[in-house]
Amino acid sequence: MSLDSEYSEQENIDNKLCIKEESTYPFSNKISYKECKNNVTKRSFNYLIIKEGVYPVNSEFPSKKQKTNNSMPSKIKRSPQHYKIPYNYIVETTWGRAIKKRTVRCEIDYNKDTHIYQFQIKYGSDFQQVVSSNISPTTVAKIYEQALNPNTKATISGHIAPPLFSVIPINNIVFDELHVFLRITDRLWALVIAEIKEHDLFNDLTRKVIVDEMQRLKVSFYFWENKDSKTWEYTSLVGDDKEIVIKSFNLQLLFRSSRANLIRKLWDDFYELYCSMKNKTTDPIQLKKQALDWLLLFLTPSQGNPNDLNFTQGLYLPNQITSYMHVLVYHGWELLKKHQRWGLRAFSCSAVEKKNHNQVSAFFRKTLKNGGNLLKRKPAIQEIIEFENRTLYFTCNPLKEPNSVKKLRIKRKTSKGFIRVY
Template identity: 50%
Template sequence: MPKEKTIKRTCNNISKEITEYPKTNVILYTDGRRSYQYVVKMEGLYPQPSVLAFSQGKNKYKIPDCYCVETTWGRGNNKRTVKCSINYVRDKPHFRIMYGLDFSEEVCSNMSSTAAANAVVRKLFPNNEKTLISGIHLFGIHLKTLKQVRENKKENINQSKPLKPLDLCSKSMVYKRQRNFGDQLKEQVQIKGIKIYGEDQVTLKRILYNVNHTDFQINYGLKDNEEKEKKLTSIVQIIDQNYIPREGYRALTAIEPDLEREWIVSDRRHKITRIMDQKIMISIINIPIVPTLNELDFDESSNILNSEITEINNISNGGHRSAKDILKYIIPALALNGVLDVNDPIIHLRISGDGRNVGRRLKQVMITMTILNDIQNIHKPDHHYTTVLFPGIENYELLEIMMMPFIQELDDLKNYGLKIDEIVWKFELYFSSDWKFLSICLGFNAANSNFFCPWCQISKHGQNNNQTNWKISKEIEKINEYPGHNKRPLFYMISLNNWVPDELHIMLRIWDRLWSLVISELKESNQFDDVCRKEIMQEMSRISVNFQFWKEHGADAWNHTSLMGDDKLKVLKNFNLGRILPPTRAKKIRELWNRFNQIYFNLKTKDYDVQQFQFEVEDWLELFLTPDRIIPNSNRIEKGLYSPSSITPYIHVLVCHISEFMEIHQKWGMKAFSCAPVEKKNHQQVTHFFRQTLKGGGSKHKLVIRDILEYENRSLFYLFNDNTISSSKPKKLHIED
């Protein structure tokens, strides 16, 4: 039964408190004339004696701090409920009463509870100005039940026994103290939060503290497993994309305890790997042909030789990921994002290939595919999806075996499409790579053969005749009828118009030719001496290009630094030829270089006028082939530029075929067929995954090829799953002890 407390008063009315507090937070009070119902929100506490304030009048009730109660009084239409709170501000009690809908309005007083009470009564009963109410009763300051609870709490604190030192406590006792401390701290934060921040809610998320050189951390709130999983996935993604080794991350966690433990992150990575392995199967293919050192080609300047990469021998396995599995995974997401149109279900799928040196005795060959419809991401390496990967050489027979499952899938996609969620997606296929890889996949001659062009029937003799009217004339269906096409194309299902030359390699190889012609000219005129080489290196340094000349031990020929694409463009634009050539000669060659630089820029510009481009390249070729000229009224000869024999296959393609490709593929632009992202992807994988690997090409338990393809699977998971976590940067404050 609820207990009753009877208070004798000077009048004949009897006061009562009816409650089961603290089992329930409701207290009923009546003084015989008026009844009040209190719902205790915070019982508060009495401040230190030096600060404690008392009510006015003869009773001198103690005024609590951090106190909040909802009070209901009156009957019928006059029944009202208000929220009363008391907080000490600068050691003085501050009385606040909230009223109205959702307690959206308030009155305050720093004078007395009665002043605040009468102010709110005037707001609630504006037509009855004579109505008054006791502030003591409205706030419940007089309630003996709460007074006893507050004083008992204070007495318990004062009479508590000395606590055992933390070092002597059991694990369960340490946990109990930490839990008790956290609960009480949370309560005090909520109490003080109202005083400092008012109605703005204060939520305690986490605290860190130290007891006797032992660090403690308490996290508040319900465990959000979904948010934690997202955070772990984001950490795994960052580690993967930045190639952070386990040892490096483990070292970071040793000095930053807030980071997730390495084993937890590793477990999440394995889970993602297993999920993706079920969606996109990885197959290991035996390599039947072991390349010899003589078969390897390390001449291409795009390849690397990294001393940190371990020499790898006896690798006999490659890997394959199903193109259909990859497409089934990414197409729904691309359709949802509006990249693909379900009402026009045609996917433009581009295939590419690249080979890159791994150490001194091996190449990594990579076959990728990307979706041209996703034009915003076409230049990002992660959006070129690896389908075939193997260590070996760029060789027709080897490629034919390693790509057999992929070729069959492409044939099915071309002929039957791919059904996903009752929608049959049709495919238009394209291929783009450097000249060597393209010729191999086309089953065609090398670039130095008599019939060297994959698209027309020009021969070296026709090239020397300086003809520029060669157009794309071959057909993939009759490809083996043309000279030089000795083998069936590996991608026989792709129209020859869709075998697109790589714009990046056009620039790289024509730059190589222009630079080699300048060096040859210096050698022919016996100017390629130490002074000249020093001038070249100084000029390279001026334009921020790292460039050196050197001789191999026991050799007479001079070697020089093989430049990457960006550095070649710097030289093309900014190199001062006047430092190594006579002024008139330097001016002519500079004009040739400037025009080529502009042509390359126009080539990459989508929607550039095709006829204008063709005029520009023919005009450039005419300048390139400027003949020697006899100066009138003189026996002197003004030297021209270069002869038709200096024209390379890439120059032929630039002049004769690029404008055709620009017109055919105007929807995408030539830049969409750049192999730069594929080469970057291959470079990243080689420099990371083959560094410090064992001679078997991986760890003791896993092939490096599988490691790479599992990484590729996880990359797809990151791309097409929302792993973003919302975390605002906190406002930090340092308070000195």
């Protein structure tokens, strides 16, 4: 596995998504939600709660496929112990600005006889236009987008907006399995550190425990305090080290046994999922199920009252899911099915990453960084290319050893000892 130097830890901190929610509910039925990066609001939503809804009692979901109002086949509903869905629920959502401003009304109804939910989105003037589905809120949202953009054709599930690079057809885009592993591993490790900080346990003792465990694993890892920001930063691990940590780090040193076992299972299942993704003999449908199971484990909800002794803490929240997780879970199996002849490893960028690492090393160690004598100055990129050309030439065309004069030294024994004769 090659070194990964595409993103620095500082870049991850600078680009961290900050979620702000302003609400005094139930005193006010208005809720404001904002997503910000570097104190700049990227998108915001305003919610007006008309009816908060109630949960059905002892609801059961039918297991047989049924037809919806829009002639789309219904899928098997998830059991209510995973997701509780209220009915008689009405909320208005507003987003966008000026001519792009939109307001929709989302409603959920429930048929007590058939135990089927009806999800509706009402939009337009006085909410006269309606789309509905009894599959899921996601399905009715897709129907709503298709109603607004009827000419949009999605060949890959979830693809609605036009691609950023229209030169490359969306069907020809494949993710890099190496970066999926690296970026998700970064997230899992960052969540562990964040949880320690949340419990105010990120102290010298904890940092020493982590560093000692890394040394046991023979991984170079250190903490240091940034003098400017007064925040603690840590070593950005390379690919091989990340694999060692995700497989062998002893979480029992940081968490109580039950918590450590839950996080360890999440890490182990992710590594198994990653290995299955790399194996071209893996059944895509099985990979899909494996990925969804891992996502459900990642989103394990808490159970009970936090103030009770029998409270069981869950894992993580939906807003902590990254784009790489989404791609792995919902599109990994599709790409494996399409390219199963070669496997996803055939599209790995590890060689490019290695090349990038070598170029960076050459820039700092073997060039003048665009400096030097004004009359003989060369761009750094030219020096790098010339160095590579020399390396390749002498690798393919080894030079014969030149003839050289060799001196012989002979020791002769005399009555006074040894003397050297040349």
